[in-house]
Amino acid sequence: MEGDRRIQFILMGTAVAIFVFSYSLGYFIGKEAGFEEAKQKFDIEKQKLLKTIAALSPVSQPRVENKVVVVDNTKEKTEHSVAEEKVKKEISQEKKKIVEEKKKELASTSTKQEKKSTVKLKSKETTREIKEKGYYLQVGVFKNKTNAIKLASQLKEKGFNSKTLFYDKYTVVTVGYFDSKEKALSVQKLLKNIGYKSILKRRK
The missing domain is CATH 1.20.5 (Single alpha-helices involved in coiled-coils or other helix-helix interfaces)
Known part of the structure; x- marks a missing residue:
């Protein structure tokens, strides 16, 4: 920038000097050739001077600054x-x-399977129990419930597993159940020995 200014000052000084010189020249020439002719020559010299100054004067151009743009990808990353x-x-x-x-x-599936297995096992055990304990002794059939209850109590006192089954029109007294026919016959014999008659029956 300082170099450009110096050149401009030098050119301006040169232009002033040429202008003064031209004016002086015109003045002297004007005396001899006339004022109008001197004026025309002065205008021509002036135009040449302006063209020379324009040609010599450096055009001030804006300085282009090269800016380096740094893209910060840290935030994006x-x-x-x-x-x-x-x-x-x-x-x-x-x-x-x-x-x-x-x-x-x-x-859940395992629990359901275990429950099913347990139910099946219990069902099998119950069926087996029914099959094994499939005999009983019928000791008496009574229309009067009181007599049936009395007989069942007597048999219990003597150590027999007696039961009272109530139906609509009669009541049945039984002893048992037994898991084998042999056991049922053995108990039937004991009952007979103490005066109780019984009938061997099989559970349906």
């Missing part, structure tokens, strides 16, 4: 990393949720 971590976390939580649901389903 950070946001991308946060979003990626969030997605990974959501996927991990979803996987855990699916695993937990599968565990619950398996546990």
